[in-house]
Amino acid sequence: MSDLSAALVLVFTAGWCVMCAADVGDFAPCLQVFYKSWPPKGLAGTPICQRYYNQYRFASLYSRPRRSPWFSAYLYSAPAGKRPTACWKFEPQLAYPGADGNMVPFPPGPLDQNVVDSQAVELDYINSTYSRGHLNPSLHHQSHEDRSATFTLTNVVPQKVGSNDGPWEALEQTVNTTLAAYCLGEAHVVTGVIPYQSDEHWLKNHRVAVPEYLWSAYCCPNYNNSLPEELRDAFPTYAAIGRNDRNSTEEIVPVSQTAKKQFRGFDVRQMPLETLEKYLKDRFSAAVSVFYEQCSGSD
Numbered sequence: 436m437s438d439l440s441a442a443l444v445l446v447f448t449a450g451w452c453v454m455c456a457a458d459v460g461d462f463a464p465c466l467q468v469f470y471k472s473w474p475p476k477g478l479a480g481t482p483i484c485q486r487y488y489n490q491y492r493f494a495s496l497y498s499r500p501r502r503s504p505w506f507s508a509y510l511y512s513a514p515a516g517k518r519p520t521a522c523w524k525f526e527p528q529l530a531y532p533g534a535d536g537n538m539v540p541f542p543p544g545p546l547d548q549n550v551v552d553s554q555a556v557e558l559d560y561i562n563s564t565y566s567r568g569h570l571n572p573s574l575h576h577q578s579h580e581d582r583s584a585t586f587t588l589t590n591v592v593p594q595k596v597g598s599n600d601g602p603w604e605a606l607e608q609t610v611n612t613t614l615a616a617y618c619l620g621e622a623h624v625v626t627g628v629i630p631y632q633s634d635e636h637w638l639k640n641h642r643v644a645v646p647e648y649l650w651s652a653y654c655c656p657n658y659n660n661s662l663p664e665e666l667r668d669a670f671p672t673y674a675a676i677g678r679n680d681r682n683s684t685e686e687i688v689p690v691s692q693t694a695k696k697q698f699r700g701f702d703v704r705q706m707p708l709e710t711l712e713k714y715l716k717d718r719f720s721a722a723v724s725v726f727y728e729q730c731s732g733s734d
Contacts, residue, residue: 465491470623477723487584501644506627507570512577524587529553568594601698620657654730672730674711677703
């Protein structure tokens with residue numbers, strides 16, 4: 436077994452991901468965010484039903500060793516109003532299994548050491564060369580509370596600014612306009628990360644793992660059939676992988692030489708869901724299924 440495989444303990448089962456006894460819970464309270472109430476299969480970690488103001492807003496599969504999520508899953512809704520002011524939060528149940536499940540804003544003073552040990556904190560990102568990259572973006576939600584709930588460090592990964600403010604932001608905008616215009620029912624979105632093949636990369640203090648790529652996929656089985664030609668292949672599902680490292684090889688995502696210099700090397704490649712799952716299987720050495728029956732609409 437490779438070092439990566441041993442560290443990730445990635446397994447595929449017919450029904451559920453394998454979880455350790457220390458996990459804070461499961462996805463049962465927030466299954467509605469997943470298509471057919473079916474969480475992605477093939478990744479092991481700590482499931483978090485992200486709760487804010489006593490309502491479940493979205494779901495994340497969290498990696499304790501990496502102190503960052505494998506993925507976040509949510510229901511898309513067309514955004515309204517201004518982007519909320521960032522008020523960063525943490526998950527108390529990662530530090531104390533019996534704690535209240537609501538995410539909590541970071542206090543202005545010193546943090547409890549159990550919180551620091553259990554998850555990423557603001558100091559991890561300060562003065563690093565990475566931004567806080569949302570997996571579940573504020574842009575893809577309507578209510579102020581849903582948008583504010585995305586500002587938790589259990590929903591972000593270290594992301595280069597050239598990706599976060601460039602091609603990846605453009606992808607989020609494209610998904611937003613596409614789903615808002617043509618998705619007639621619920622749209623389920625899952626966004627996650629791909630680690631480096633061998634040696635892990637970390638933030639400055641070796642606490643938070645840096646992904647080599649980000650990926651995202653949506654599922655909208657009920658959509659407007661009068662699609663423009665360029666969107667005929669974008670429903671019921673579509674996916675993408677984005678670079679987070681300019682020095683990565685180009686087998687997964689080629690580099691455009693015509694892109695603006697500050698964004699070159701952080702390209703995003705859109706692709707069918709099947710292609711995304713192929714790359715996930717290759718990297719994780721385990722079959723990964725993002726949506727039930729690949730968002731076919733069948734029971």
